Amino acid sequence: MKNFILIAVLTLFSFKISFAQYSNILMTSTGSPNEPSICINPKNTNIVVAGSNLNFYFYSTNSGLNWTKQTLTSSYSVWGDPSITVDTAGNFYYGHLTNPSGGYFIDRIVVQKSTNGGVNWNNGSFAGYIPPKQQDKEWLCVDPANNNLYMTWTQFDSYGSSNSNDSSTILFSRSTDAGTSWSTALRINKKAGNCIDEDNTVEGAVPCVGPNGEVYTSWSGPLGIVFDKSTDRGVTWLSGDKFVTTQPGGWDFGIEGIYRANGLPITACDLSNGPNRGTIYINWSDQRNGTTDTDVWLIKSTDGGNTWSNVKRVNDDPAGRQQFFTWMTIDQATGYLYFVFYDRRNYSNTQTDVFMARSTDGGETFNNFKVSATPFTPNSSSFFGDYSNITAHNGKVRPIWTRLDNTSLSLYTAIVDFTSFINLRLKVLMEGFYQPLFNQISRKDTVKVYLRNTSSPYAIADSAKGVIDSLNFNGLFLFNNAPSGTYYIVTKHFNSIETWSKTGGEALLRNGTAYNYDFTSSVSQAFGNNLKLKGGKYSLFSGDINQDGIIDASDLSFTDNDSYNGVTGRFVSSDVTGDNIVDAADVSLVENNSNDMVNVSRP
Numbered sequence: 001m002k003n004f005i006l007i008a009v010l011t012l013f014s015f016k017i018s019f020a021q022y023s024n025i026l027m028t029s030t031g032s033p034n035e036p037s038i039c040i041n042p043k044n045t046n047i048v049v050a051g052s053n054l055n056f057y058f059y060s061t062n063s064g065l066n067w068t069k070q071t072l073t074s075s076y077s078v079w080g081d082p083s084i085t086v087d088t089a090g091n092f093y094y095g096h097l098t099n100p101s102g103g104y105f106i107d108r109i110v111v112q113k114s115t116n117g118g119v120n121w122n123n124g125s126f127a128g129y130i131p132p133k134q135q136d137k138e139w140l141c142v143d144p145a146n147n148n149l150y151m152t153w154t155q156f157d158s159y160g161s162s163n164s165n166d167s168s169t170i171l172f173s174r175s176t177d178a179g180t181s182w183s184t185a186l187r188i189n190k191k192a193g194n195c196i197d198e199d200n201t202v203e204g205a206v207p208c209v210g211p212n213g214e215v216y217t218s219w220s221g222p223l224g225i226v227f228d229k230s231t232d233r234g235v236t237w238l239s240g241d242k243f244v245t246t247q248p249g250g251w252d253f254g255i256e257g258i259y260r261a262n263g264l265p266i267t268a269c270d271l272s273n274g275p276n277r278g279t280i281y282i283n284w285s286d287q288r289n290g291t292t293d294t295d296v297w298l299i300k301s302t303d304g305g306n307t308w309s310n311v312k313r314v315n316d317d318p319a320g321r322q323q324f325f326t327w328m329t330i331d332q333a334t335g336y337l338y339f340v341f342y343d344r345r346n347y348s349n350t351q352t353d354v355f356m357a358r359s360t361d362g363g364e365t366f367n368n369f370k371v372s373a374t375p376f377t378p379n380s381s382s383f384f385g386d387y388s389n390i391t392a393h394n395g396k397v398r399p400i401w402t403r404l405d406n407t408s409l410s411l412y413t414a415i416v417d418f419t420s421f422i423n424l425r426l427k428v429l430m431e432g433f434y435q436p437l438f439n440q441i442s443r444k445d446t447v448k449v450y451l452r453n454t455s456s457p458y459a460i461a462d463s464a465k466g467v468i469d470s471l472n473f474n475g476l477f478l479f480n481n482a483p484s485g486t487y488y489i490v491t492k493h494f495n496s497i498e499t500w501s502k503t504g505g506e507a508l509l510r511n512g513t514a515y516n517y518d519f520t521s522s523v524s525q526a527f528g529n530n531l532k533l534k535g536g537k538y539s540l541f542s543g544d545i546n547q548d549g550i551i552d553a554s555d556l557s558f559t560d561n562d563s564y565n566g567v568t569g570r571f572v573s574s575d576v577t578g579d580n581i582v583d584a585a586d587v588s589l590v591e592n593n594s595n596d597m598v599n600v601s602r603p
Helices: 553-564 585-596
Strands: 011-012 015-017 024-028 038-041 047-051 056-058 067-071 083-086 091-099 111-112 125-127 134-142 150-155 166-175 215-221 224-230 241-245 266-269 280-286 295-301 325-332 336-343 355-357 367-370 389-393 395-407 408-413 422-427 445-453 458-469 475-481 484-494 506-507 512-518 530-532 537-539
Touching: 024 056, 024 067, 024 422, 038 083, 038 395, 047 083, 047 395, 067 091, 083 134, 091 134, 111 150, 150 215, 166 215, 215 266, 215 506, 224 280, 266 325, 280 325, 280 336, 295 325, 295 367, 336 389, 336 395, 355 395, 367 458, 367 475, 422 445, 422 458, 422 484, 445 475, 506 512, 553 585
Parallel strands: 038 389, 325 389, 422 512
Antiparallel strands: 011 067, 015 024, 024 408, 038 047, 047 056, 056 067, 083 091, 091 111, 111 125, 134 150, 150 166, 215 224, 224 241, 266 280, 280 295, 325 336, 336 355, 355 367, 389 395, 395 408, 422 475, 445 458, 445 484, 458 475, 484 506, 530 537
């Protein structure tokens, strides 16, 4: 539990920042809002409901463009940690803590219900009333098979106590009557934590459901990240905590400019009818790469949590920058994964952006993109909250985040609609970067892709940047300006020859579907067969150092001079092999392509 500043206020509010690539919607700038939760109604995606500390709720009837803000009340009291979910009938549920006057501090978890899209809420029902113990950091989910409600949270014997006799535990409760009543709280963890609210406290249990009545959750604590499950809708659980992965540096860590930060896990399961149905995902952040290099991570299980994959890094920037306060969701209509997190990749100070990541292949690769319009610079003297949130359904995605400008808090969402984008998954290799012996490229790298019309003068319809993965050579490119149509796909890499897709162009629709194009499979995938065969795969010719469309003596001269001077660095254009040093290998490659007079081949 945290300290809060409360300013009571009722407003109708929305302000659109339209110059961002994704429209940013200011939901409120009063009442010190933080720790938001947001949920789309899958029956009607125009209806979106959100909540924030300490006792605010918001509802929108136009998919998040405009919001009504009001104060949530209950006879049990309302005291933060909002968690919002929705059932298949469109009923919303708002879980929160309590701090009743004359009662015990955070003495229970209350869940209130709205049957009219978040406009009105009942008084609520409660779980976990075990005074004088404290109940904290709850989260809710719904089983779409029967609309059962499941809830997990942390119980403290005495919050903040350093007494070794006081402990923290993970509790579970369920409602089988649409939130009217809740089962007796059941302890599901075996290894208790302390009560200090730090690394050795057990916290962060976010429940989710599986396709056959399973309930899954994970949390952080003295054992790292551990997992538990029920195969009978929450009646019984595993006999022990199942270890998933370490969390180097712990879950409670410092981020410059932030009052406090954490890397608590989020658990989600794919219920779609896609190829990854039943896969369980856990998302978190930690400082395994150092205190100035916090990263966002993902791990998954395809066998009900019995075994777990290798850890995947979600943020795709170079090492040395901070990404923190991650949250993830699954679009259950498509099975796609969406993440939101704070990101400092573009700055060397505490300026902070909000980024999203998207995975369309079950968490194997991630496309990162910035959703906030402008950066903010937080101040650690103000409480920032402990989480952000995100919701998605059928290509409509709504992240929600707190912005802290010095001591002023505000709440934002963004309009991210993948149903109105052209989505292109491109597979491409750069000749110099590709290492056939290891079947990988020397590093992830950025490629810019243009969509060009198929008739003269072949005008640019749209452009997008993406990062090519070093192992599977894929990158995801999102085009939000070009209409559905047939286009040439044109790749631009900072030291490779501009390369066009095959004759005639490709039909691309704005329907949210990820279209695949593979430059590596055949020489005919490029216009004019303008690809280099290397190790059984086709790649972009490397060596156009000055990007004038031809590899010639001027490019060779640049490379030769840099090699002579021993130039090093990550983004040196003459480093065509991508190993961060310009040497004889770079000179040789550029010389060969110069001798062959390699140039752009266009219609």
